[in-house]
Amino acid sequence: MDFEQLVNTRRSVRGFKDQAVSRAVIEDIIEVAKRAPSSMNTQPWHVHVLTGEPLDQLRRRNMEEMVAGAKAKRDIVSHGEYQGVHRGRQVDIAKKLFSAMGIARDDKPMRQDWVLRGFRQFDAPVSLVLTYDRVLDPGAVCHFDLGALCYGIVLAAWDRGLGSVINGQGIMRSDIVREVADIPEDEVIMTCVAMGYPDDSFAANAVKSDREPNRDFVRYVGFGD
Ligand SMILES: Cc1cc2nc3c(=O)[nH]c(=O)nc-3n(C[C@H](O)[C@H](O)[C@H](O)COP(=O)(O)O)c2cc1C
Secondary structure, eight states: OOOOHHHHHOOOOOOOOOOOOOHHHHHHHHHHHHHOOGGGGGOOOEEEEHHHHHHHHHHHHHHHHTTOOOOOOOOOOOOOOOOOOHHHHHHOOOOHEEEEEEEOOHHHHHHHHHHHHHHTGGOSSSSEEEEEEGGGGGGGGHHHHHHHHHHHHHHHHHHTTEEEEEEEEGGGGGHHHHHHOOTTTTTEEEEEEEEOOOOOOOGGGOOOOOOOGGGGOOOOOOOOO
């Protein structure tokens, strides 16, 4: 795909076909994505690719804990609830997704079901858990590096007909992720990417999120025009 077409057509995918993803295609995706820039070319990232029984175990335990009311236990520091314009944009995308899925505002069970889908990594056949070297904590710069890698993964997947969603919910219980995926203590779990072949009949997959106009967040300094 042409770069602009790739960027402009990509969207988060939250419903997947029951179709396995080969190790070879994931390997290709990571091969491309690792061309991402990183500070001083430190490449502080690790990718743990889960499928099959370990991923199912992770989904099940994550769900059970959250249903039982357990608190989130993420490795990375949380910013807390979004407020102001950030909250507004969060609500906008949630409304779009719920409307596509036919979930009414006051339908608590269905809203809860949607949240649980997130904790199950939207039942994707594959999850890529992204971590960085703990020695770099507190890690603003390496967080930036992982973001670059992560976007590369998402775009390279889309280019190969694979859909994905970056899934903060999937690592809410980082302790469980660490145990199931056997992630060493000297790595910090940053996020995960749920991935698979998109189920085109899953209505939320067609949702296109909004972006603010450039004039609202871009300033030009020193330009004559
Ligand atoms: C750091 C990060 C964490 C995210 N976590 C979740 C998540 O837990 N659940 C979810 O449904 N989407 C999650 N997303 C996807 C965003 O909701 C999505 O990227 C945003 O709404 C823009 O939509 P688009 O990806 O379709 O352009 C996450 C995205 C990022 C970058």
